[in-house]
Amino acid sequence: MIMRRIGLADDHPIIMDALEAALLETGEFEIAFKVRTGEQLLDALRTCPCEYVVTDYSMTQGAPGGDGLALIERVLRQFAPLRLVVFTMLSNPALCGQLAQLGVHGIVSKNDERHEVLRALRAIEAGAKLPWRSPSLRGWLYEPLKSVKPACNDLAALSQRELDVVRLFAQGQTLDEIAANLQRAKSTVATHKQNAMHKLGIANNADLICYAYDVGIVR
Structure with a gap:
């Protein structure tokens, strides 16, 4: 069996350790690195090449560069053809759509079972339609909002x-x-x-x- 190198990024060690254990148990992956901030993720990718990364969307430590769309866009731009799965507590259509537009390969909600990360990785490896989404996120891809009619035509009313x-x-x-x-x-x-x-x-x-x-x- 060919081992796949994977990097993990999450600012909650318990979550990262549990995910590491699940990945190693399969015998399909070896852990290239484990980091807790966005800057650490970028540094690790420069020195420890891997085929996959599973990263949290929102890592509060180590800002700036610690979380969000800007970090994910940098990872995808600088480290192609890396395959990136976002593992997040967030679950809203707009975020799913933005991540899809950036080109992430999978989006897994932390509200779903942990094994959904493994399902995502295996589906991506098998050439599934991207982005692969865990059950609670399916059907939640962003479409431009048409139903909201703001009370003002611009944002001038906001402080x-x-x-x-x-x-x-x-x-x-x-x-x-x-x-x-x-x-x-x-x-x-x-x-x-x-x-x-x-x-x-x-x-x-x-x-x-x-x-x-x-x-x-x-x-």
Whole structure:
């Protein structure tokens, strides 16, 4: 059996260790590296070539370059033909669509069973239609939002802080993470988010995320 070299990136050691154990148990993979930040991932790929990477979407340590679409775009651009699977707690149509547009090979939700990562890797190896998605994400590819009709034609109604909160939220950060990044109370961040949604005429989180991508708050 041909062994495949794989790198792992996640800022939760317990998750990464469990994933490593599952991969090694199959006898199909050898671990090229294990890292906890985006910058560490980029450094490891320069020195430890591998065929696959399974990475979290949002790694809060080691910023800048620690998480998000920008990191994934850099990995795919700089290290082709690497096959990349995103393993994430996030689950929204806009994010799935953005990841698909970047060219990731698989998207696996941490809300699904751990063995879905193995299924993704095997499906990609077998030439499955990409991106492969775990069960809870199937059918959630992004389509430009048509149903949201903002209360204003531009973003002028939003304060700078409201824009910041919408941008970070659409990028996948939790309210706790946004509060830490902006050095504001979580309640204040929640108020900014609700005010922005009210001004834009948006009723739910999924529509807010889609709107942010549609109008370019997040690229």
